[in-house]
Amino acid sequence: MGAVLATAGLVLLAGCADGSSTSAASSAPKDLIKYLPNEKQLSDAGAKQKQAPASFAVGWINPLHVVPPCEGKRPWDSALRSNVQATAVAGELSVWQLAAEYEGYSGEQLLSTVDKALNCGDAAAHDRELGAPPRFSVLGVADPQLGFCRRFREAGLSSCAWVFAHGDRVLAIRTDSTTTGAAEQQTELKRLAPAFVAVFDQD
Numbered sequence: 001m002g003a004v005l006a007t008a009g010l011v012l013l014a015g016c017a018d019g020s021s022t023s024a025a026s027s028a029p030k031d032l033i034k035y036l037p038n039e040k041q042l043s044d045a046g047a048k049q050k051q052a053p054a055s056f057a058v059g060w061i062n063p064l065h066v067v068p069p070c071e072g073k074r075p076w077d078s079a080l081r082s083n084v085q086a087t088a089v090a091g092e093l094s095v096w097q098l099a100a101e102y103e104g105y106s107g108e109q110l111l112s113t114v115d116k117a118l119n120c121g122d123a124a125a126h127d128r129e130l131g132a133p134p135r136f137s138v139l140g141v142a143d144p145q146l147g148f149c150r151r152f153r154e155a156g157l158s159s160c161a162w163v164f165a166h167g168d169r170v171l172a173i174r175t176d177s178t179t180t181g182a183a184e185q186q187t188e189l190k191r192l193a194p195a196f197v198a199v200f201d202q203d
Contacts, residue, residue, distance in 0.1 A: 032084040035099040035171065035200045042088050045195035047095060053086040063096045063174030066150055066159045070120035076110055079103045090188055096174040099200065107165025108144045114163060115146055136186050138162065138193040143201070147189065149182040160185040162193060164200065171200045 036053040037045070062085070067074060083100040102110055118135075136147035141164065149160040159176035173196060175185045 032082060032099040032101070032169065034202070035169065036084055036086050036097055037195055037199045041195060041199060045192055047088045047090040047192060047195075050087040050089050050094065051085075053084045053097075053099075055082070055084050063098050063161050063172035064114065064163070066161050066174055066176075067114055067117045068120055068150070070117050074117065076102050076105060076113060079105060090175075090192060093175045093177060093180060093185065093188055095192065097196075098172045099169060100172075101169045106168055107170045110170050111144050111146050111163055111165050118148055136162075136190075138164075138190050138197075141193065141197055147186065149186065151182070158182045158185065160189055162189045164193075164197065166201055169200075171196060 032055075033053045039049040039052070042049050064074065064076065079102040081101045081103045083098060085099075086097045088095040088097065105113065136149075137145055138147065144165040145163065147160070147162040149158060151158050156178045157176055158178075158181055159174060160182055161172055161174040163170055163172045165171075173189060173192065175189060177185065
């Protein structure tokens, strides 16, 4: 499984390096660790912590790298102000997590930008050709949210992500697998979402 995910990481990052690590260090980071569930909270939700929450320059585990780049770019990457990332395991699925703030974007504006990128150019046409599942939402979440899935033919991989905005920050969680379909991944993200929202939605 690890080898598959490592390969997936390379696929998701293709053509996406843009110096976002220097952007992350350019402004005083905000401590976002409290906005991701800890080991006990994950356990209560039926998941197991794999990598504890910590601040990183944006790397391949970034759930938002599943979004196809428009004109070779994801504009929010260079606007990253602070972030915390972590991983967990739920059954056979790895769950990549990102809590972040972006310079010049509210959480809702970032969701709108991601939404537009999902319709962008050749990548979106490629998804339609492969019959990508429709976008989805999680019931009971009042704040802005966006769920979507993509398929990567070269890696034989399906990936789903759910992005949630609260005030000036966003939460993104992602699963991917070569053996578990998008419908099952959506079901798992919806099951886990309340545990993430309960922690992320605090002031």
